[in-house]
Amino acid sequence: MRVIFMGTPDFAVPSLEALLQHHEVVLVVTQPDKPKGRGKKMAFSPVKECALEHEIKVLQPAKVREEEFVEELRKYEPDLIAVTAFGQILSEDILSIPKYGCINVHGSLLPKYRGAAPMQWAIIDGEEVTGITTMYMAKGLDSGDMLLKGEVEITPEDTFETVHDKMAVVGANLLVETLQKLEDGTLQREEQNHDAATYAPMLTKETGHIDWSKTAKEIMNLIRGLNPAPAAYTIYENEVLKVFRAEKTDITAETEKCGKIVAVVKKGFVVKCGDGCLLVTEVQARGGKRMKADAYLRGHSMKVGILLQ
Numbered sequence: 001m002r003v004i005f006m007g008t009p010d011f012a013v014p015s016l017e018a019l020l021q022h023h024e025v026v027l028v029v030t031q032p033d034k035p036k037g038r039g040k041k042m043a044f045s046p047v048k049e050c051a052l053e054h055e056i057k058v059l060q061p062a063k064v065r066e067e068e069f070v071e072e073l074r075k076y077e078p079d080l081i082a083v084t085a086f087g088q089i090l091s092e093d094i095l096s097i098p099k100y101g102c103i104n105v106h107g108s109l110l111p112k113y114r115g116a117a118p119m120q121w122a123i124i125d126g127e128e129v130t131g132i133t134t135m136y137m138a139k140g141l142d143s144g145d146m147l148l149k150g151e152v153e154i155t156p157e158d159t160f161e162t163v164h165d166k167m168a169v170v171g172a173n174l175l176v177e178t179l180q181k182l183e184d185g186t187l188q189r190e191e192q193n194h195d196a197a198t199y200a201p202m203l204t205k206e207t208g209h210i211d212w213s214k215t216a217k218e219i220m221n222l223i224r225g226l227n228p229a230p231a232a233y234t235i236y237e238n239e240v241l242k243v244f245r246a247e248k249t250d251i252t253a254e255t256e257k258c259g260k261i262v263a264v265v266k267k268g269f270v271v272k273c274g275d276g277c278l279l280v281t282e283v284q285a286r287g288g289k290r291m292k293a294d295a296y297l298r299g300h301s302m303k304v305g306i307l308l309q
Contacts, residue, residue: 001023001024001079001080001100001179001183002023002024002026002076002077002078002079002080003019003023003024003025003026003078003079003080003081003082003179004025004026004027004028004029004073004076004078004080004081004082004098005019005025005027005028005029005047005051005081005082005083005084006028006029006030006081006082006083006084006086006090007028007030007047007083007084007085007086008030008031008045008046008047008085008086008087009045009046009047009085009087010046010164010168011084011085011107011164011167011168011171012046012047012084012085012086012105012168013046013047013050013168014168014169014171014172015082015084015105015168015171015172015175016028016047016050016051016084017050017172018172018173018175018176019082019175019176019179020054021176022176022179022180023179025054025056026056026057026076026078027056027057027058027059027073027076027078028047028048028051028056028057028058028059029058029059029060029061029064029073029086030045030047030048030051030058030059030060030086031045031060031086031087031088032060032061032062033045033048033060048060059072061088063088064088064089064090064091064094065091065093065094070091070093070094070097073094073097074097078097078098078099079098079099079100080098080099080100080101080102080103080179080182081094081097081098081101081102081103082102082103082104082105082175082179083102083103083104083105083137084104084105084171084175085105085107089141090102090137092139095137095138095139100182101136101137102136102137103134103135103136103137103147103175103178103179103182104134104135104136104137104142104144105132105134105171105172105174105175106118106132106133106134106135106142107119107130107132107167107171108122108130108131108132108133108200109129109130109131109132109133109149109151110133110135110142110146110149110192110197111143111192111193111194111196111197111198112196112197112198113130113198113199113200114141114142114143114197114198114199114200115141115142115199115200115201115202116200116201116202116203117200117201117202117203118130118200119160119163119164119167120160120200120203120225120226121200121201121225122154122163122200122225123154123158123159123160123163123221123224123225124221124222124224124225124226125221126217126218126221127154128153128154129151129152129153129154130151130152130154130163130167131149131150131151131152131167131170132149132150132152132167132170132171132174133146133147133148133149134146134147134148134149134174134175134178135147136189143192143194143197144192145189145190145191145192146189146190146191146192147178147181147187147188147189147190148174148177148178148181149174150170150171150173150174152166152167152170158224159224159225159227159228160224160225160226160227160228160229161227161228203226203230205230207226207230208222208226208230208231208232208233209232209233209234210222210223210232210233210234210243210308212234212258212259212271212272212273212274212308213258213259213273213274214273214274215273215274215275215276216248216273216274216275216276216277216278218274219232219246219273219278220246220247220248220278223243223244223245223246227244227245228244228290231243231244231284232244234259234308234309235308235309236302236306236308237306239285239286240286241283241284241285241286241308242283242284242285242290243280243282243283244282244283244284244290245280245281245282246278246279246280246281246282247278247279247281248276248278248279249270249276249277249278249279251263251265251270251277251279252276252277253270253272253277256272257272257307258272258273258274259271259272259307259308259309260272260305260306260307260308261302261303261304261305261306261307261308262277262304263277263304264297264302264303264304265279266294267279267281267292267293267294268280268281268282268283268292268293268294268297269293269297269302271308280293281293281294283296285300
């Protein structure tokens, strides 16, 4: 099958590599190069790096809706366009190009968590199971007919990083299986229950701001869902302090204000929450490196009684 692949981040690389083992990938489309690091050197997307390693032509349109780009796609006469975390919304003109349509690898069990950040929000919301859905792409946001699904467990120890890596593998395998069923005529499509749809909006900086009045479990889920990036954070002495790990503690402080540091112990510092306390065990100060909280405390005088904002 002649396939055009569209994708950008690390999450999409296993999908591209899986397609290359079973189909003819005639073109890869990815987002434009972006400046990265302190030197702001232009960097390729992970998908572009993979495509170049396999000597596949790469296009990087700033806007896929532009007529000139759409006409360029038509020249490749694809049987199918496969999309995994591309980063731009495809126009109806593009959706109509391939013989067998456009199939998307989406990081949730649709119709739950439509939108830009399904994996992160599943963890933040305390879900114990998430997964991948392959779907036909349609005009609406992640609203097309569903094809295949694969579940992924979210354990209490999982972070966005670990769930992301598990999901990327499941997504790649499910994409290959979807195309195989499409070729042999056994692929079934199922309309989504749009009334049951939920939304996973794009993450903003404010998403990560810890509200210490919430329960310990809610705060831990937020920390896990944003680890390693963009990271949950609190304000300590007017500076952002990123928080990467925290755990429950038996220390109690029922009469203290939420957000107050109520103890400093060997592993880190204890903060009052809405229903108890949390022991913060891994942090990163502004301009510093990510480190265990005990190492951070050796260089910072964090005192009991300080109120985190």
